[in-house]
Every structure is written in structure tokens, then in C-alpha cells.
Amino acid sequence: MDSMNDINVGNKSRNKSLIIIVILLAALALLTWLYLSTRSRLGSLLEEKEKQRVELQHELDSLITEHNNIKLEYGTFSDSLVAKDSIIQANALEIRKLLDTQYEFYKVKKKLDRLRSISQGYLKQIDSLYTVNQELKAENEQIRSSYQMEQQKSSSLLKDKEALTEKVTMAAVLRAYKITASGVRGSGDKERITDKAKRVEKIKVCFTLGENPLLSAGAKDIYVRIARPDKIILARGRGDDYSFSYKGEILQYTMRETVNYQNQAMDICTYWINRSAKENLPEGVYVVSVYAEDFEIGQTSFELK
Missing domain, CATH: 2.60.40.10 (Immunoglobulins)
Structure with missing residues (x-):
């Protein structure tokens, strides 16, 4: 009788152990699934953020390249806007640092929008300077042309006067x-x-x-x-x-x-x-x-x- 009781107690103890093992295995499986799922989502997030960073980096590079091309195109006119150019270059440097060290893409996006606005203002100012310069060139050319015409008239009048003087001089000679x-x-x-x-x-x-x-x-x-x-x-x-x-x-x-x-x-x-x-x-x-x-x-x- 005592032997049967011991057997029953042993069976119950094994059953409990099996149940605990199954529960632990199930918990481990759940944790493993949760870990893998979280890791996958984190990888996707990191991949998406890297994609955003590359896009923002490309947008910044394009903006600065366009700005530098404008400076080259307008040549010496860009020298008169050195202060504004310095602001653009400083903002570009700050954005590059944010892209290299942080993932505050909202802040980067906001700064890029501001930089684009400054660059557009730079373009308008330099284009205005160029237009004014062209108008001044045209005006100067007109003045120079008028001056040359007046010089030619004066030269022609002087030659006529000299010719007349020579004629008068030659006429005032005994023959x-x-x-x-x-x-x-x-x-x-x-x-x-x-x-x-x-x-x-x-x-x-x-x-x-x-x-x-x-x-x-x-x-x-x-x-x-x-x-x-x-x-x-x-x-x-x-x-x-x-x-x-x-x-x-x-x-x-x-x-x-x-x-x-x-x-x-x-x-x-x-x-x-x-x-x-x-x-x-x-x-x-x-x-x-x-x-x-x-x-x-x-x-x-x-x-x-």
C-alpha cells in the first residue's frame, strides 16, 4: 500500500516537472519570437532612417552644388554677397554634422527648408545685381557710342576747319x-x-x-x-x-x-x-x-x- 502511494507521489512530481518544462519552453519560444520580431522591426526602422539620411544628404549636396554653380556663373558679382554666402555655407556644415552624428531628421528637414529659402534669396539678389549691371553696361555703351559720335563730329568739324583754313591760307597768296x-x-x-x-x-x-x-x-x-x-x-x-x-x-x-x-x-x-x-x-x-x-x-x- 505504501509502495503504491510512493509511486503516485512520484508520478505527480514528474507531471508537475513536465508541465513546468513545457511552460518554460513555451515562454522561451514566445520570448524568442518577440526578440526576432522586435529585431526585424528595429532593422526595418534603421534601414528606413538610413534611407532618409541618404535622401537628405543628397538633397543637401544638390542644393550646395546648385549654389556653387550660381556663384561660378555670375563670377565677380558673387563677391558682393560674401556675407550671405557665408551664412549658406555655415548652415550646410551644421546640417552635415546633424546627419553624421544624429538622427533628428525633423530638425534636419527644417534646416534644409530654411537653407533653400536663403539660397533662393541669394539667387534673386545676385540676379538683380546682374540685371542692374547689364543695364548699366548698355547705358555706358550708349554713352560711349554717343561720345564717339560727338568726337567724330568734332574731328570732322576740325578737319573741315583745317581744310577751310588751308584753303583760305592758300587763297591768301600772291600768284x-x-x-x-x-x-x-x-x-x-x-x-x-x-x-x-x-x-x-x-x-x-x-x-x-x-x-x-x-x-x-x-x-x-x-x-x-x-x-x-x-x-x-x-x-x-x-x-x-x-x-x-x-x-x-x-x-x-x-x-x-x-x-x-x-x-x-x-x-x-x-x-x-x-x-x-x-x-x-x-x-x-x-x-x-x-x-x-x-x-x-x-x-x-x-x-x-
Whole structure:
């Protein structure tokens, strides 16, 4: 009887142990399932957060790249907005730190929105500066073009004035017309023209001073210069008393006549006398030039045989 009781007690004890083991196993299974489920959800959350971080990082990079491209595009205009650029760069650095060290994506998102707003304001300001600069360039170009046109007009007027002055200057010059020159012999009523070199006693030069109301009236020195075929100038002497100034040079003259010019045409004849009876003039072409008031006013030639 006692043996049967011991057996029953033993069976009950084993049953309790089995029940406890089953309960523990069930609890362990439940805990394991809960652990795996939580780990899976945590992994999904971490994966989702990493995805958000990458997206925010990409958005920040795109925003900064666009900002830097704007700076490059506008060149020196960006220098005038250095302070605003510094604010943008500082905000970008702060967001990068948050993305690298924290997962406060709401705060990151908010800062990104603010940074985008600052960047848009930067773009508007720099675009406005560029537009103003282009308008100023266009205005300056118009002013420069107008200035050049005025300069051209002034230059044209100056050239016209210079041309007119030159014309007036040239017009206010004595002119000698109907210039004739020839060898002669005899005098008075017995004067005869000859082209024989050995018979020439004088060289006669006649011309007409033209009418010119632009000149000042009064005494005018007229110089006649005769060059022989060998280029020697016929002259009474070689000193200063037989020379005159022409264009800064000192020239010898053959004859000099001082006339009282009253702006009217006047006829003049003057003679060079061959005082060396023993020396015949050389054969060939003689060139006669007439000068007055630093101008050569006429020229002719004749030939002796």
C-alpha cells in the first residue's frame, strides 16, 4: 500500500516537472519570437532612417552644388554677397554634422527648408545685381557710342576747319601769271629777243601779279631766281645781300623787285644784266622761279642755243 502511494507521489512530481518544462519552453519560444520580431522591426526602422539620411544628404549636396554653380556663373558679382554666402555655407556644415552624428531628421528637414529659402534669396539678389549691371553696361555703351559720335563730329568739324583754313591760307597768296622769260640784246626801242647764248646781253622776265582781295595791301618783295642749265644761279653776288629766306632755307636770288601791291592785278618786268661781256652764257634750258612771302608763286623756262 505504501509502495503504491510512493509511486503516485512520484508520478505527480514528474507531471508537475513536465508541465513546468513545457511552460518554460513555451515562454522561451514566445520570448524568442518577440526578440526576432522586435529585431526585424528595429532593422526595418534603421534601414528606413538610413534611407532618409541618404535622401537628405543628397538633397543637401544638390542644393550646395546648385549654389556653387550660381556663384561660378555670375563670377565677380558673387563677391558682393560674401556675407550671405557665408551664412549658406555655415548652415550646410551644421546640417552635415546633424546627419553624421544624429538622427533628428525633423530638425534636419527644417534646416534644409530654411537653407533653400536663403539660397533662393541669394539667387534673386545676385540676379538683380546682374540685371542692374547689364543695364548699366548698355547705358555706358550708349554713352560711349554717343561720345564717339560727338568726337567724330568734332574731328570732322576740325578737319573741315583745317581744310577751310588751308584753303583760305592758300587763297591768301600772291600768284604770278603769264610768266615769260627770254634772252635780249639792246635796250629801249632797240631791244631784241634772242635765243643765241653768245648774243644775250640781258635776261628779261615779265609776269602779272594776280588780283587778290584777301591779301594785305602794301609793299611786297618779289624775288626772281634764274638757274642755268648747270644749276648755277645767276646772281649779282654771293653774299647775304643777294639772298632771301624761303621755307627756312637761305636762297640766292637773281633779281628783286619791291612793288606797292594794292590787291589789283599788276604787270611787272625785271632784267638780269650779263655784266661779263667776255663770258657767254651756257647753252641749254634755264629755269625761272618767282617767289613772294615765303611762297613760290610761279615758274617758267626758256632755252638758249
